[in-house]
Amino acid sequence: MKFLSPTACLCCALMFILFSSGCTTYTESRNNENMTYFMEKVNESQEYFDSLVASDPVNATAWCVRGMYYNDNYGQYAEAMESCNRALELDPESGLAWYLKGVILTNMNVTDGAAACFENATRYDPGLAQYLPFIVGDT
Numbered sequence: 001m002k003f004l005s006p007t008a009c010l011c012c013a014l015m016f017i018l019f020s021s022g023c024t025t026y027t028e029s030r031n032n033e034n035m036t037y038f039m040e041k042v043n044e045s046q047e048y049f050d051s052l053v054a055s056d057p058v059n060a061t062a063w064c065v066r067g068m069y070y071n072d073n074y075g076q077y078a079e080a081m082e083s084c085n086r087a088l089e090l091d092p093e094s095g096l097a098w099y100l101k102g103v104i105l106t107n108m109n110v111t112d113g114a115a116a117c118f119e120n121a122t123r124y125d126p127g128l129a130q131y132l133p134f135i136v137g138d139t
Contacts, residue, residue: 045069045073046069046073049065049066049069049070050066052065052066053066053083053086058090059090060086060087060088060090060091060094060097061087061094061096063083063084063086063087063090063097064083064084064087064094064096064097064100066083067080067081067082067083067084067087067097067100067104068080068100070083071100071103071104071107075107077104077107077108080100080104081101081104084097084100084101084104085101087100088101093124094124095120095121095122095123095124095125095127095128096121096125096128098117098118098120098121098124099117099118099121099125099128099131101114101117102114102115102117102118102121102135103135105117106135118132118135
């Protein structure tokens with residue numbers, strides 16, 4: 001089975017966030033109609049990501065993508081962390097999973113734990129280092 005590169009996954013996740021959040025599509029004047037539409041799409045997306053891991057429960061990348069979804073939608077950090085931890089159980093050397101765990105911990109203001117996760121992420125996938133300034137700033 002061929003997996004997407006972590007860079008492609010991160011780019012796809014960012015595109016998904018921008019388009020699913022409605023910030024690139026909607027205006028304030030149609031707020032109620034758009035919010036209903038947005039919520040329907042979010043619920044469909046949730047079902048999609050849940051079915052993604054249900055159809056291939058041993059795919060660490062699928063668990064990461066599901067974790068990204070939950071992290072990015074309404075701050076569902078517990079659910080995101082569950083997905084991330086499952087990905088790490090399946091592939092303890094997944095740079096993407098360690099990176100995601102660092103992002104989730106950063107969002108939860110657990111910066112000490114996040115730093116260790118980012119170290120693991122860049123150890124297993126050095127290419128992820130280029131994305132750290134977006135999360136932790138220039139240090």
